[in-house]
Amino acid sequence: MKIGVPIEIKNNESRVSITPAGVFELSKSRHQVYVQTRAGLASGFSDQDYREAGAEILPDIQSVYQVAEMIVKVKEPIEEEYSLAKKGQIIFTYFHFASSQILTQAMIDSKAVCIAYETVQDEDGSLPLLTPMSEVAGRMATQQGAKYLEKPIRGKGILLGGVPGVTPGKVLVLGAGVVGIQAAKMAAGLGAHVIIFDISMKRLRYVNDIMPSHVVTAFSNEYNIRKHIKTADLIIGAVLIAGAKAPKLITKDMLKDMQPGTVMVDVAVDQGGCFETTQPTTHENPTYIVDDVVHYCVTNMPGAVPYTSTLALTNVTFPYILEIANKGWKEACASNPALAKGLSLDEGKIVCKEILKADLV
Incomplete structure (x- = not known):
């Protein structure tokens, strides 16, 4: 099979x-394997590394899409790539169609075969x-949240772990899956007081x-969440329903109950x-502020640590x-x-029930 590896062009x-x-x-x-020139450079792999392994290096993304029977990516195609996908071409990557x-309509129109990492x-x-990637993102959520609590970035001005004589910060983690546990582990390691829902x-x-x-648990319901957000310093959203939209656990009206400078990280x-x-x-541009609450909602958090993330990802995708x-x-x-559950689109036909439930087309 002819396999194409393009450069990721998402921001x-x-x-x-x-x-x-x-x-x-x-x-x-x-x-x-056809690899676009410089595709692996940011992750520590040169074109020469790929050549020596047996790949052919191509000069641009158009060439990669044109020759490949299967495109293997990390993130979903963005607008510049929509017209490059071909009928019957396999695209294997994170999609998050819901x-x-x-994106869903573009891939339907392309009639490509789309297999999503996240639903395998x-x-x-x-x-x-x-x-x-959930493990990486969970750990990064605490790392980034701790940084954005600093006052120059309009956070509360709190050191998450505190110091002797000063109480540590309070972290709420919504979701006890892979992301939530890794986020809680990092926060606990810093010495923060952690509540995981x-x-x-x-x-x-x-x-x-x-x-x-110092990591305590709480049953997740609106009453408990509303109670604890009033004193939280960092709130990490770590809820996942495979292939479907995440539930909205923090509504806009709740922001008024939070202290100015509270940080929310939505994984x-x-x-x-x-x-x-x-x-x-x-x-x-990772953050914005709503009602004095700092929001960090970067869609590809692990992309900031590409060496670690690339190796962790390819270990399981290969x-x-x-x-x-x-x-x-x-x-x-x-x-x-397991792989069959990753099949999302078959040449223009939606075959994943979660996408159908999302009522996108």
Whole structure:
């Protein structure tokens, strides 16, 4: 199979979808990989690294799309790429269709075969291709939240971990999934007081077992959230419903109950966000303020640490890439139920029920 690796052109997205090690393995299986020049540079991989692994280097994104039977990306295609996708071409990447009607319609019109990383799902309900980026994003959420609590950025002026004689900051984490646990772990490590919310008692018991005593659990409902946001310093939105829009747990009217300079980090922004006031931002302009509350809603948080993120992502995506290349997408999906759940669009037809529920077309 001819596999294309274009440069990610989303704002400040520095990850790459296949490493030279992946190219080497694909080449051993007699597949041809075409890599756009400089595609891996920000992640620490040179064109020469790719050439030595067996890739052919192409000069521009148009050339990559034109020659490839399968495009492997990190983030969803953006407007400049919509016209490049071809009928029957496999596009394997994060899509988050439920949050974008424009993207969904563009991919329907292209008649490409779209397989989404974020909805590939194992029998136990886990999301193997989303997990490593959720781990990175969860840890970064606390890291970024701590930074934006600084006064020059219009935060409260609080050091999250406090110092002797001064109480630490208070962090609310909405969701006890992968993102939430990683965010809570980082906040706890800084010494903050952490409350983690979820609607699953099984998850809350798990958190209670593994976290230190200054991380406490709370059942997620509107009453409890409204109560705790009044004294929170950092609120991290970490709610995920696979393939669907995130529920709005923080509404605009709740902002008036928060103290000026409170920071909200919405890790669910790719799925529409779990704050009503969420608007997608970039690493270039990561924050905005609504009612004196700082919002950090960057859609590709792991893109800021591309070396770590690229390796973490490709560790889990590569086996699926190789399976699709070896078998073709139809046979691969038929033989692998986890991969089949990632199939979103089949040449213009929506085949993912979560996208249909989102009523985008």
